[in-house]
Amino acid sequence: MSLVEAYQRVRNHSLNLCKNLITEDYSLQASEEVSPPKWHLAHTTWFFEQFILLPNDSTYEVKHPQFNFLFNSYYNSLGARTARNQRGLMSRPSVDEVKIYRAYVDEAMSNLIQKNILELSELVILGMNHEQQHQELLLSDLKYNLWFNPLNPSVMDISEYTPETESVWISVNGGVFEIGFKGDGFCYDNELNAHKVYVQDFEISSALVTNGEYLEFMNAGGYDEPKYWHDEGWAWTKDLIVKAPLYWETKNQDWHYYTLEGLKPVDKESAVAHVNFYEASAFAAWKGMRLPTEFEWEVAQDQFDWGKRWEWTNSAYLAYPGFTVAEGALGEYNGKFMINQMVLRGASVATSPEHSRPTYRNFFHPKHRWQFMGIRLAKSI
16 A cells, blocks of 8 residues: 555545534534544644645645644644634534545645655654544544433444453563564654563453453442542542443443443443543552553563553653654654653554554553543562
8 A cells, every 4th residue: 555545544534433423513522631523633634734744845835824723732832722622612614614624635745745755754654643543532532522412322333342351360471571662664752762671570461351340349339448549549539529430320220331322231241441540540459459560561462462442551651761852843742741641551442443553652641531441450479
């Protein structure tokens, strides 16, 4: 597949994710953390325009200069931008105008890519991976936004809950291991540089924690016992009166959860989702175990199946040895977020095709849980 074909496939996938939405769905924003589908479609287009077309195509003409304010996300060096919590207030441009904007940029990008300028290929591939990140965000944000609708809208089936296999413990002998991305192909800068890490002997579960197991924690009063919780997590549960994973509710005395396919009974055999780091850590403590470090996860990942849930690790999001911040605005992509975040490994049911690898480092603040986040247990031996 040529680069231009790969570009077009990624861009078309974003639109395909929205095929069942009605116009009103495109502007929903239920909290500051999430963004409307329309914004995702426009922002990913702005990224190609801003970082590739403008610096590298002297014939490219910006049709909408105001879009730089509307669709910049967090690139401070590129000027003022819409407040994050106000993205859903922008009724203009319309959905149709955003799609026209996408088509305009796509035509210019396709023409530029076909010139086969080697140094631009890496930027194009970065832009494609950036869009794939937003495809996952589009799904998780959409789910959160639709959840507030008492009609429990059904818009798509992404197989959010499928049964887990029976869990067994995988023993890993300690030693020195090389961590981080190696070889050819794309990776983010936070996966570099590859470096050696010493890991003690440990065991890790072959399967994710299920809804049934998490229900046992809930029924045992796990949310009411402070000894299992980090102090910050305990304060979070009390401030927000949290008693269950996000999207869970009782109906006729039985637990249900909202999915992108509507409200469904909780499947006890499927992996729990939408728990934050506080909840994951508390569950592990209740079980007398712990979360794996990101290094343990990477060392062991070829011995178990992964990809249904982003898996919380007990590792803070920090730079690897030799990490350098890229020049220019793209230097804001990852490095400036290396504080107050925890690393998640793997992928999820919402992750776009060909956008996962064993060295991928996702990261979120411990309180967040609207992504498809889950739990894999580990223990020292």
